[in-house]
Amino acid sequence: MKVTPYGVRGSLAAPGSATARYGGNTSCVRVTGPDGTVIVLDAGTGIRALALELPTTLSRVDVLLTHLHMDHIIGLGFFGPLYNSAMEVHIWGPASATLSLEARLRRYLAPPLFPVLLRDLPCRLELHHTGRSRFSIGPFQIRAARICHPGPTVGYRIETETSSLAYLPDHEPALGTRRFPVDPEWTSGFELAHDVDLLLHDAQYTREEYPGHAGWGHSTMHDALAFGQLAGVKHLAPFHHDPGRDDAALDKALDAAVAEVKPDFPVTPAAEGRSFDLGSA
Amino acid sequence: MTTKPAQQSVEMILVRQLASYLFVPVLVFDTTETVIFYNEPAERILGVRFEETGRIDREEVDRLAELSVDPSAGPDDLERPLETALRQRRPAHARRWLLRRADRVRLQVELTTFPIIDHEERLLGAMAMFWEHHEP
Numbered sequence: 001m002k003v004t005p006y007g008v009r010g011s012l013a014a015p016g017s018a019t020a021r022y023g024g025n026t027s028c029v030r031v032t033g034p035d036g037t038v039i040v041l042d043a044g045t046g047i048r049a050l051a052l053e054l055p056t057t058l059s060r061v062d063v064l065l066t067h068l069h070m071d072h073i074i075g076l077g078f079f080g081p082l083y084n085s086a087m088e089v090h091i092w093g094p095a096s097a098t099l100s101l102e103a104r105l106r107r108y109l110a111p112p113l114f115p116v117l118l119r120d121l122p123c124r125l126e127l128h129h130t131g132r133s134r135f136s137i138g139p140f141q142i143r144a145a146r147i148c149h150p151g152p153t154v155g156y157r158i159e160t161e162t163s164s165l166a167y168l169p170d171h172e173p174a175l176g177t178r179r180f181p182v183d184p185e186w187t188s189g190f191e192l193a194h195d196v197d198l199l200l201h202d203a204q205y206t207r208e209e210y211p212g213h214a215g216w217g218h219s220t221m222h223d224a225l226a227f228g229q230l231a232g233v234k235h236l237a238p239f240h241h242d243p244g245r246d247d248a249a250l251d252k253a254l255d256a257a258v259a260e261v262k263p264d265f266p267v268t269p270a271a272e273g274r275s276f277d278l279g280s281a
Numbered sequence: 282m283t284t285k286p287a288q289q290s291v292e293m294i295l296v297r298q299l300a301s302y303l304f305v306p307v308l309v310f311d312t313t314e315t316v317i318f319y320n321e322p323a324e325r326i327l328g329v330r331f332e333e334t335g336r337i338d339r340e341e342v343d344r345l346a347e348l349s350v351d352p353s354a355g356p357d358d359l360e361r362p363l364e365t366a367l368r369q370r371r372p373a374h375a376r377r378w379l380l381r382r383a384d385r386v387r388l389q390v391e392l393t394t395f396p397i398i399d400h401e402e403r404l405l406g407a408m409a410m411f412w413e414h415h416e417p
Contacts, residue, residue, distance in 0.1 A: 097400045131401050132290075146291045152400065176298030184288060186297060191288045 001140070001163050001278050002032045003198060007046025008270040010170070010204045010218065010240035011071050018246035023272030025049070026071040027169050027240065029200065031158060037138030040079075041156065041167050041200075042066055046272065047075035059086065062137050064130070064144075065093030066169060067153035068104055076105075077114045085122040090137075092128045092144075094152035102127050130154055147171050148188035149217035157192040163279025166193040166233070169240050171202045174223045175215060181223075181230040193231035197278045200270060201227060203238030206253050221257035229263055236263065237270040286336070289317070292399050296408060306411040312367060312404055314339040326411065328383025351377035351389060362394040366407035370396045380411065389414040 007013075007025030015024035026044030030053075033039075040050060040063045047063075054061065061081050066072060081087040095101045102118065105127070109118040118125075128135075130144040131154065143157040147168055155168035166189075173188040174180035184190045193199050203224035205213055210220045219227070221238060228236040241250055250269065258267050268274075289297075293309070297318045300307040306323035308316050317336045324330050327345045329337075337345075354377035362373035372395035380390045391412040397405045 095400070132399075146399075148291050148294065176295070176302065178301075185286045186289055186294055188291045188294050 001034070001158070001160050001165065002030075002275055003165055003200075003278060004030045004032070004275040005046070005200075005237075005239075005270045005272055006030060006050040007042075007044040007075075008239055008241055008272060009044075009071075009243055010202070012243040013045045013071075014243035018248075021247040021271065022241055022250060022269060024243075025272060026074065027066075028075060029167065031140070031165065033139040033160060035139055037140065038062070039064060039137060039140060039142075039158065042072045042169065043074070043076040043079060044071050045075045048078045048080075051078075051080035054081070060088040060090070062090040062092065064142070064156055064167075065091065066155065066167070067094060067149060067151055068108075069151070069170070070108075072170070073105070073108055077109055077116060082121045082123050082125070085124075087123045088126070089121075089123045090126045090128060092130045092135075094131055094144075094146070094154050095129045096152050100127075101129050143192065145189075145192055147192070148173055148175055150215070153217070155189050155192045157196065160279060164196040164198075165278060166196040166199045166201075166231075168192065168199070168201050170217050171227075172215070172217045172219055173227055174219065181226055184230060187227070187230060189227070190231055193227070193233055195232050196234065198235045198237060198276050199228055199231065199233040200237045200239045202240045203254070203269075204240050204242045206257075209242075221254055222261060225257060225261040225263050225267070228265060228267075229261070234265055235276070236265060236267045237276065238267065239270045241269070286317075290399065290405055292397060293317070293405050296397055296406075300408065303410075308342070308409045309406060310363065310367065310409065311406040314363065314367065316342055317406065323411070325384075326380065326382045345383050347381040348392075349379050349381075350375075351379050353377060362392050363407060363409060366394040366396045366409075367404070370398065370404060372396070377414070 007028035025046035027042040028044045028046030029041040031039040134143050141159045144154040147155040149170045158165045201224045202219045203221045204218040205220045207220050300320045307320045309318040311317050365373035375392045380388045393410045
C-alpha cells in the first residue's frame with residue numbers, strides 16, 4: 001500500500017512559509033491499495049487537495065474518520081466526490097452513546113455551519129459506524145478500536161497481505177499514568193499498532209508543553225516514541241504537529257526527543273506529499 | 282502455560298487510571314469476576330501489591346480478604362453487590378459488611394459496586410469501592 005499524507009497538522013490549519021516543508025493542512029491521509037482502491041483517513045483541510053488528485057476513473061472512495069473534532073472533519077464539505085452523482089462515498093466513523101454517525105455529522109453539514117445538507121449531497125453516500133469493529137474495503141483488512149482521546153474516538157489498523165499501517169492521529173495513551181509505557185495489556189492502542197510496518201501517531205507536544213495540556217487527548221514526542229517501542233513498530237511517522245510549531249522548531253524538538261529515546265526504528269515526521277510505500281504493493 | 286492477556290479496552294484502561302488516583306480502596310473486575318486491577322488503598326486490604334501479583338481470581342481474593350454480612354445488616358444488605366453489578370448490570374450499595382483484611386484487622390465497611398458498560402452496551406466488568414463505615 002502507498003500512504004500519502006495531505007494534512008499532518010493538529011488542531012488548526014497553519015499555512016504559511018514557516019510551515020511549508022511539513023505542511024499546514026489538518027489531518028488527512030490517502031491510502032492506496034495495490035488494485036487502486038483508495039481510502040482516505042480523516043477529512044481535515046488536506047482533503048480538498050487530495051480529492052483533486054484522485055483518478056478520474058475512480059467510482060468509490062471510503063473516508064475513515066477517527067473522530068469528529070473539527071480539525072478532522074472540516075474539509076468534508078469540500079470533498080469533491082461528495083458532489084459527484086457517479087461516485088459512491090462511504091464514510092466510516094464512531095457514533096456516540098446517544099447519536100448515530102449521521103446525526104453527529106449533520107451537526108456540521110447543516111446551517112448555520114455549512115450551507116449544504118448532508119442529505120442533499122448528490123453522491124451515493126453510505127455511513128458506517130466504527131466503534132470497535134473489523135471490516136474489509138477492497139484489498140484492505142481494517143480494524144477499528146476506541147482509543148484514549150476525549151469523546152468517541154477510534155484508531156485504525158489497515159492491512160494488506162504484505163503490509164500494515166496503524167493510524168492514531170489523536171491519542172493520549174499516557175493519560176493518568178505515572179510511568180509510560182508499562183504493560184501492553186494496559187496501553188490504549190497497543191493492539192492496533194502492534195508490529196505494524198508504519199505507525200502514524202500523535203506527537204503534538206514536547207515534554208515541557210505537556211503538563212499544561214494533559215487530558216486534551218494528545219501525546220508528547222517522547223511518549224509517541226515510547227509507544228512505538230512498546231508496540232514494536234517498524235517505522236514511526238510523528239503526526240498531528242502543533243500548529244504553533246514551525247518547521248525548524250519541529251525538527252529541533254523531534255531531533256532532541258529521538259536522541260534521548262534512541263528508538264530502534266526509523267522516525268520520519270509526517271509531511272504533506274511525502275509518501276510511504278509499504279510492502280511489495 | 283499462561284497466555285498473555287489481550288489489551289484491555291480503553292474504557293477499562295481509563296477505569297484503572299481513575300482508580301489509581303482514588304483514596305478509597307477500589308477493585309476492578311472483568312466479567313468473569315477476576316480482579317484485573319486493584320489500587321494502592323486496596324493493597325492494604327489484600328496484603329499484596331498489584332505490581333507483584335497482576336490479576337487475581339475471585340477465589341484468591343476471598344482467601345486474602347474475607348467479606349461477610351454484618352449480623353446487624355438489614356434485608357437490603359443481603360444481596361451480593363458484585364453479582365448484582367455483573368449479572369444484573371445494576372449498581373449496588375451494601376451498608377453493613379464486615380471485612381477481614383489480610384492483616385486480620387476487621388472493619389465494618391460499606392461496599393459500592395457498579396457495572397462498566399461501553400457505548401455499545403457491552404458489559405466490560407465492574408468496579409467495587411470500599412468505604413469504612415462510620416455511624417452518623
